[in-house]
Amino acid sequence: MAKVAFLGLGVMGSPMAGHLAKKGHDVTVFNRTGAKAEAWVAANGGQAAATPREAAAGCAIVFACVGNDDDLRSVVLGADGAFAGMERGAIFVDHTTASAEVARELSAAADAAGLRFIDAPVSGGQAGAENGVLTVMCGGEEATYAEAEPVIMAYAKSCRLLGxxxxxxxxxxxxxxxxxxxxxxxxxxxxxxxRAGLDIEAVLDVISKGAAGSWQMENRGRTMNADKFDFGFAVEWMRKDLGILLAESRRNGARLPVTALVDQFYAEVEAMGGKRWDTSSLIARLER
Structure with missing residues (x-):
């Protein structure tokens, strides 16, 4: 079992850190709102730290799951950042959905400090984090990944190094x-x-068994039909992710006309008051 730290106790980070504790790892947590960290410790054990640097001290692996590039830099760099507290050879695993640029930036900073870095965004949403079945997509060195993977699997069903x-x-x-x-x-x-007057429940049951079937259809089709969106991955989070990838596409020359259009559709959903609705609320702009 490893001595680890987890930075960021939001809807994803809190249950992910919880799975680490349940697996027997010695977990120190940090959250900008200290009360959240104290509540996590009360529920899961371990200890809370006042700064990322203090949380990272003596840890073999430091995990983070925060909001965006700037949030990530704020917990990693600087006098109170995690890198300042980590020992040479320790590994930083970033689960934030952020830009590839900041991943390369922090990887270079880690290398200069004698540390190791893995960018490891996740898919599976809040339910995946709570149930410990996230999909984790990793970038970094093979040897570093090989050390981190067994610990990551505390909250993942799939984890792979992609390059x-x-x-x-x-x-x-x-x-x-x-x-x-x-x-x-x-x-x-x-x-x-x-609009065609069909029984949507019956239609979804039939077509989900064929080529049209998907995770979205199985898990969101019926709630979309019922006009229920008060759960899941929020529209404002999806727009953040789409903004990152559309910026990357402008750099690498990829053409993403449908994705750019869907991003504008999500902007319409936000204007309807749906910032915190699940991403399946795209149907709302067609129905209302």
Whole structure:
């Protein structure tokens, strides 16, 4: 069992850190809102630290799951950042969905400090984190990944190294592109079926068994039909991810016309008051 730290106790980080504690790891947590860290310790054991540097001291692996590039830099760099407290050879695993650029930046900073870095964004949402069945996409060195993977598997069902630093973030972008198109297609399909007077529950049951079947259809089709969106991966989080990947596409020359259009559709959902709705709420702009 390892001595580890977890930085960021949001809807994803809190249960992920909890699974580490349940597996027997010695976990120190940090959260910008200290009360959250204290509540986590009360529920899971371990200890809370006042700064990322203090949390990282003496740890073999430091995990982070925060909001964006700037949040990540704030907990990693500087006098109170995690890198300042980590011992040479320790590993930093970043689960934040961030840019490939910041992954490469922090990997270089880690290397200069004698540390090791893995960018490891996740897919599976809050439910995946709570149930310990996340999919983890990693970038970094093979030897570093091999050491980190057994610990990551405390909250994952699948974990894979995809290439050098930044590859995990780039793979997460591929994931979000595929999801955006799938949810829009499912939204239009359900909307069309309703207008055609079909029994949508029956339709989904039939077509989910064929080529149209998908995770989105199985897990979101019925809630979309029922106009329920108060759960899951929030629209504002998806827009953050789409902004990152659209910026990357401008750098690498990839053409993403459907993804760019879906991003604008999500902007319409936000204007409807749906910032915190699940991403399946794309159907709302067709129905309301």
């Amino acid at each position: 050098p630093s930044g590859s995990g973030q780039l793979t997460k972008m591929v994931n979000q592109i595929a999801i955006a198109g799938a949810v829009q297609g499912l939204s239009e399909a359900i909307h069309f079926g309703k």
